[in-house]
Amino acid sequence: MSLCLISAGVTKTLALAAFTLAWTHSIEKTGWQEDWRVTPNGLELVQARVKGSGAGMEPPPEAQLIDGWFQWRPKRAPMPQLVLGNSGVAGEWRLCADGNCRTLSDILGRPVGTHVTTMRACEQPLEPAR
Numbered sequence: 513m514s515l516c517l518i519s520a521g522v523t524k525t526l527a528l529a530a531f532t533l534a535w536t537h538s539i540e541k542t543g544w545q546e547d548w549r550v551t552p553n554g555l556e557l558v559q560a561r562v563k564g565s566g567a568g569m570e571p572p573p574e575a576q577l578i579d580g581w582f583q584w585r586p587k588r589a590p591m592p593q594l595v596l597g598n599s600g601v602a603g604e605w606r607l608c609a610d611g612n613c614r615t616l617s618d619i620l621g622r623p624v625g626t627h628v629t630t631m632r633a634c635e636q637p638l639e640p641a642r
Contacts, residue, residue, distance in 0.1 A: 513550045516634035517607075520627040522620045525634055530558075532608040533594075545581075545608075550633045554590035559583060593632040598624060605629065 515528045534545045543563040549556040561581040562571055571582035596605050596616075604615040604624065617624045 513552065514634050515550050516632050517616065517620060517629060518632075519616065519620055519624050519629035520622060522622060524620055526609075526619070528609050530609070532613075533596075534606040534608055534613060536603050543581075548594075551590055552633070554592045554633055555594050555631065556590040557586050557588055559585050593630055596629045596631065598626050598629075 513529060515526045515531060517524045517526070528550055530547065530549045532545050532547050534543065536543060543561075545561045546557055547559040549558050561583045562575075563581055572584055575582040575584040577583075598605065604617060606613045606615055607619060608614075615624075616629050620629075
């Protein structure tokens with residue numbers, strides 16, 4: 513399986529079985545991370561982490577504070593796609609794999625800006641993840 517990214521008229525396919533999606537909350541300026549797995553059933557959210565709480569980002573009751581992050585395992589079915597918006601005020605979404613994080617603009621080779629980015633599982637890898 514691979515991960516397809518579509519934004520601003522550009523499509524990229526990355527040879528990834530798992531990745532972390534990282535961003536900074538636009539109001540609280542706090543880090544948030546989600547670990548995802550690419551499966552034949554879609555994108556599966558494996559774990560979520562947040563550095564703090566407030567402004568609609570409170571961790572659930574089952575979250576545990578580990579190394580400064582509230583961490584928990586969301587219980588939800590795999591999603592056929594993930595649609596990411598960007599307000600333009602909090603910085604970019606970052607995709608991390610194998611210890612390397614890159615902005616979506618870097619991966620797509622052009623500024624994403626406020627364009628929506630769609631992520632989904634796809635069949636054929638076109639580019640290895642860097």
